[in-house]
Amino acid sequence: MSEEMHTTGPWFKHREGFSTVYVEARIGGGLIQEVAACGPTNQGSEQQEANARLIATAPELLEACKLGLKGLEAAAFDPLSQQRNAHAYAAGVLRSAITKATGQPA
Incomplete structure (x- = not known):
């Protein structure tokens, strides 16, 4: 970013x-x-x-979204994860919020 x-x-x-x-x-x-x-x-x-x-609280929320996105993206690509779809969905929600907040793709 x-x-x-x-x-x-x-x-x-x-x-x-x-x-x-x-x-x-x-x-x-x-x-x-x-x-x-x-x-x-x-x-x-x-x-x-x-x-x-x-x-x-917006600056802290944005930072939390960015940190959460990194973790969820890693989990979404973990072949051993039982929750890959849930992680991928949550990552998409965070990515959308970050894009909306910054005006730039996450």
Whole structure:
């Protein structure tokens, strides 16, 4: 895979006022970059916070997908594995998620 194009993590969230939870990343020199803003939802502040938590975890989730894909690809080609089809299917799901997240084939 090529170099990451997204702002590197860690990302963090914080609420500003009543209506918005921001997801931000600290970049060079201590500057803060806004990654996303989660506005009010019909389900209230708990859902808003959950959305921000999920977005803030995106860099770690992407890395976990990449690591999992490597392991599943190895297992899918193991001739002794009883679960080769399941491993191949799971690898395909991860590959699709990585492609969607990065815009590049995994």
